[in-house]
Amino acid sequence: AQKVTQTQTSISVVEKTTVTMDCVYETRDSSYFLFWYKQTASGEIVFLIRQDSYKKENATVGHYSLNFQKPKSSIGLIITATQIEDSAVYFCAMRETNNNAGAKLTFGGGTRLTVRP
Amino acid sequence: EAAVTQSPRNKVTVTGGNVTLSCRQTNSHNYMYWYRQDTGHGLRLIHYSYGAGNLQIGDVPDGYKATRTTQEDFFLLLELASPSQTSLYFCASSDALGGLYAEQFFGPGTRLTVL
Numbered sequence: 244a245q246k247v248t249q250t251q252t253s254i255s256v257v258e259k260t261t262v263t264m265d266c267v268y269e270t271r272d273s274s275y276f277l278f279w280y281k282q283t284a285s286g287e288i289v290f291l292i293r294q295d296s297y298k299k300e301n302a303t304v305g306h307y308s309l310n311f312q313k314p315k316s317s318i319g320l321i322i323t324a325t326q327i328e329d330s331a332v333y334f335c336a337m338r339e340t341n342n343n344a345g346a347k348l349t350f351g352g353g354t355r356l357t358v359r360p
Numbered sequence: 361e362a363a364v365t366q367s368p369r370n371k372v373t374v375t376g377g378n379v380t381l382s383c384r385q386t387n388s389h390n391y392m393y394w395y396r397q398d399t400g401h402g403l404r405l406i407h408y409s410y411g412a413g414n415l416q417i418g419d420v421p422d423g424y425k426a427t428r429t430t431q432e433d434f435f436l437l438l439e440l441a442s443p444s445q446t447s448l449y450f451c452a453s454s455d456a457l458g459g460l461y462a463e464q465f466f467g468p469g470t471r472l473t474v475l
Contacts, residue, residue, distance in 0.1 A: 249402075276461055288403075288450065290463035334402055346391050346410070346454065347418065348464060350402040 245270045247337050249351035256325055257359050263310065264320045264354045266335030274340040277311070277318045278348070282332040291333075294318055322356075330358045363387060364467035366451050372473045379438040381470050383451030390456035392434040393464065394418070394426060396447040403450065409434055410456070441474045448472075 246269040256262045268277070277294045292304045294311050301309045310319035322329055335351040364385045373379050385392060393408040405418030407426035415426055423445060425437040438445055448471050452464040 278463060280466075286448070286469050288452075288466035290465070293461070293463065295461065336403075346393075346408065347405055348393075349419075350395075350404070352400055352402040 245272075245275075245337055245339055245349045247335055247349050247351040249335055249354050251354045252352070253355040253357070255357040255359060258327060259324055261321065261323045262325055262356065264322075264333050264335075264356065266318050266320070266351055268316050268318065268335075268337045270316070270337065270339055272339040276338045276340070277309075278336040278338070279307070279309070279318075279320045280334045280336060280350075282334065282353070284331065288334075292320070325356075325358045327358050327360065330356055332356070364451055364453055364465050366449075366467040366470050368470060369468065370471045370473075372475065373441050374475050375442060377438075377441045377474070379441050379472065381436040381438075381449055381451075381472070383434045383436070383467055384432050385434075385451075385453040385465070385467075386432060387453065387455070387465070388431065389453035389465070390431070391454045391462075391464075392428060393452045393454075394424075394434065394436045395450045395452065396420065396445075397450060397469075398447050406436065406449075438472075441472075443474045446472060446474045 275296045279291045282288045292307045306323045308321045332353045332355045334353045336348045367382045394406040395403040404420045409428040451467040454462045454464045
């Protein structure tokens with residue numbers, strides 16, 4: 244069964260610095276998709292960025308980028324030039340592509356990021 | 361931008377009570393999902409659906425039923441609520457055209473307390 248683990252429960256950084264949040268996953272599939280979502284203090288959950296397991300290039304969207312290391316089953320989220328409003332809980336998620344998995348998404352436990360002035 | 365709404369936003373019931381959580385999406389997405397969020401567990405999938413009349417079992421289905429009456433509406437039913445079902449519930453939807461690559465759009469959540 245697929246499993247997603249985020250070992251960092253909380254991180255605190257100073258504004259304008261770079262932070263990396265870790266995520267490791269377990270899957271028997273050779274093809275899968277990896278996602279990062281952000282949950283704000285108000286509870287809103289929004290999609291940030293995704294990675295196709297077949298793509299070697301790391302995805303980048305705005306000041307978010309990914310560090311995809313397939314041999315290590317790892318997909319880190321990098322936020323550069325952090326801002327106060329980046330303070331949130333970040334979730335890593337995986338979707339397998341085999342027929343039994345369907346459209347299911349498996350989430351990690353989340354990492355709470357606090358950005359300090 | 362997909363719009364996913366949930367009602368009620370807050371609900372308090374007693375053990376053994378009957379609760380229905382509602383979700384509506386207005387972007388014609390095929391897939392809809394129900395999750396629960398508990399501290400330390402992230403989001404866990406309860407049930408999901410590919411379309412009206414379809415229901416798929418998620419990872420934590422015990423104690424929950426669901427029904428997809430239309431493409432827009434997905435309901436989560438707790439027929440004998442228990443305190444262990446006290447949680448924050450999220451509904452989400454995604455577009456089948458994007459396939460498994462498509463991101464999910466989440467509703468604002470429903471906080472359920474079972475006394």
